[in-house]
Amino acid sequence: MESISISSSSLQSRFFLTPTRSRRSISAVPLPIPLRCRSFSTLALHRSDHDVVVVGAGIIGLTIARHLLLNSHLSVAVTDAKLPCSGATGAGQGYIWLAHKTPGTDTWHLALRSKHLWEELAADLDTQGSDPGEVLGWKKTGSLLIGRSSEDQAVLQERVKLLSDAGLRAQYLPSDLLHLEEPELDVGSEGAAAFILDDCQLDAYQTVSYIQKVNNTFCLKGRYAEFFNDPAVCFLRSEKTGAVEAVQTSNHTLYARKAVVVASGAWTGTLLPNLVKPNCVVEIPVRPRKGHLLVLENFRNIRLNHSLMEVGYVGHQNTTTLGGADLEATGDDQELTSISMTATLDVRGNLVLGSSRQFCGFSREVDQSIIECIWNRAAEFFPVLKLMSLDSSLNKQIRIGHRPYMPDGKPVIGPIPDMPNVFLATGHEGSGLCLALATAEMVSDMILGNPTKVDPMPLSIQGRFSGNL
Numbered sequence: 001m002e003s004i005s006i007s008s009s010s011l012q013s014r015f016f017l018t019p020t021r022s023r024r025s026i027s028a029v030p031l032p033i034p035l036r037c038r039s040f041s042t043l044a045l046h047r048s049d050h051d052v053v054v055v056g057a058g059i060i061g062l063t064i065a066r067h068l069l070l071n072s073h074l075s076v077a078v079t080d081a082k083l084p085c086s087g088a089t090g091a092g093q094g095y096i097w098l099a100h101k102t103p104g105t106d107t108w109h110l111a112l113r114s115k116h117l118w119e120e121l122a123a124d125l126d127t128q129g130s131d132p133g134e135v136l137g138w139k140k141t142g143s144l145l146i147g148r149s150s151e152d153q154a155v156l157q158e159r160v161k162l163l164s165d166a167g168l169r170a171q172y173l174p175s176d177l178l179h180l181e182e183p184e185l186d187v188g189s190e191g192a193a194a195f196i197l198d199d200c201q202l203d204a205y206q207t208v209s210y211i212q213k214v215n216n217t218f219c220l221k222g223r224y225a226e227f228f229n230d231p232a233v234c235f236l237r238s239e240k241t242g243a244v245e246a247v248q249t250s251n252h253t254l255y256a257r258k259a260v261v262v263a264s265g266a267w268t269g270t271l272l273p274n275l276v277k278p279n280c281v282v283e284i285p286v287r288p289r290k291g292h293l294l295v296l297e298n299f300r301n302i303r304l305n306h307s308l309m310e311v312g313y314v315g316h317q318n319t320t321t322l323g324g325a326d327l328e329a330t331g332d333d334q335e336l337t338s339i340s341m342t343a344t345l346d347v348r349g350n351l352v353l354g355s356s357r358q359f360c361g362f363s364r365e366v367d368q369s370i371i372e373c374i375w376n377r378a379a380e381f382f383p384v385l386k387l388m389s390l391d392s393s394l395n396k397q398i399r400i401g402h403r404p405y406m407p408d409g410k411p412v413i414g415p416i417p418d419m420p421n422v423f424l425a426t427g428h429e430g431s432g433l434c435l436a437l438a439t440a441e442m443v444s445d446m447i448l449g450n451p452t453k454v455d456p457m458p459l460s461i462q463g464r465f466s467g468n469l
Helices: 008-014 041-045 059-071 108-127 132-136 150-165 175-181 204-216 265-276 311-315 368-381 383-387 429-448
Strands: 047-055 076-079 143-147 170-174 192-196 224-227 232-237 244-249 253-262 287-296 307-310 338-345 351-357 396-405 412-416 419-426
Touching: 047 059, 047 244, 059 076, 059 204, 059 419, 059 429, 076 253, 108 132, 108 429, 132 204, 143 150, 143 175, 143 311, 150 170, 150 192, 150 311, 170 175, 175 192, 204 224, 232 265, 244 419, 253 265, 253 429, 265 287, 265 396, 265 419, 287 368, 307 311, 307 368, 311 338, 338 368, 351 368, 368 383, 396 429, 412 429, 419 429
Parallel strands: 047 076, 047 253, 076 224, 143 307, 253 419
Antiparallel strands: 143 192, 170 192, 232 244, 244 253, 287 351, 287 396, 307 338, 338 351, 412 419
16 A cells, blocks of 8 residues: 655645634635646647546545556546535545445445445554554544434434444443533433444545645656646547547546546536537436535534534434524525534544535535524534634634535446446535545446446446436
């Protein structure tokens, strides 16, 4: 495995979000990442040749590039309209969890495999003398899926049984035992939790920085190039065979001798038809599902021993009423906003609170009413927050991201019918970080013609939606 060292000072200088300044709506825009890799001499001619071209520089696209670079002799180019961590990846809470996954579903084995690969990577770093916490923001804290009612108790007991039967270390904790694990958490007398002992978390920015650094070690070998702030415009096809030969971006023509991978997250649904037209129609029903996270820097008033998630988050569809009113949205592509309490403490001591789910297109505006609801919902579980004001002199940041939502709750991984050298890897919703390494392994194996570790058929786009491919 690779050996890469990264100082925490370099991470802090490369990745940070703008602190909130007022209660007015503001735009949360990640700051630029330096572009380091331009090793191809042909770039001056705006053409370069590669074995694989990846469209999308989120965690999925970057880990696909990494897996190919480490496990083959292929060359890889990654292109993106923006910069790494500009989308859902940068707004993630870093869960590497199985607590909210369900054994027997089509994504269960993908999640199981991916968690194993993350744990393997953390162990390899440790063996090489690097601290996984410093490199990846890695923490093996275990997870608590928590509820506050007798109905929640039944759901949590059933989930513990399901996960235990699947071989995970899972325990049901009634309120008194839960209090021993998290003394500052208040779930009331009817509260309880499912405790998944081996769940982990990481930091998206640190992890992406590490993956980029690994990928860029292949620049001087002529095997890797990055093209950021350079949106893909269309596919170029062979006049003889009709096969996709290249990706035309705003500034470059990136030829792909072996494969093209579209890993553009929430943008895939609008991007892909533009890439393939006018030759054929490909419709992938991916929609952007906006989320807010509230980050309290160096927050000392609450100390967490584990990562927490309200049990309602598992369904992804429940709506929380706060202050006697639902959060409503208007417009053709907007629906009721759901809020579920999530809380993590990262390796820098920042308390990360979430989270919201909202269909409102690609808006990146901060909705202060949603931030207040996240704060108020968290205060229902942590009474100390009721004694504080969100408008006080807290050092806080807001993270905004768009999860790539699929109607059936499964990602799309695999080739496009009639375009066998074009592969999709999208639709991971809020699980992109968790599922990234197994997705990268699966796509790489497909490109290389290797047997896959997880059955890819349930994740294929073919036949999944009426009127689709």
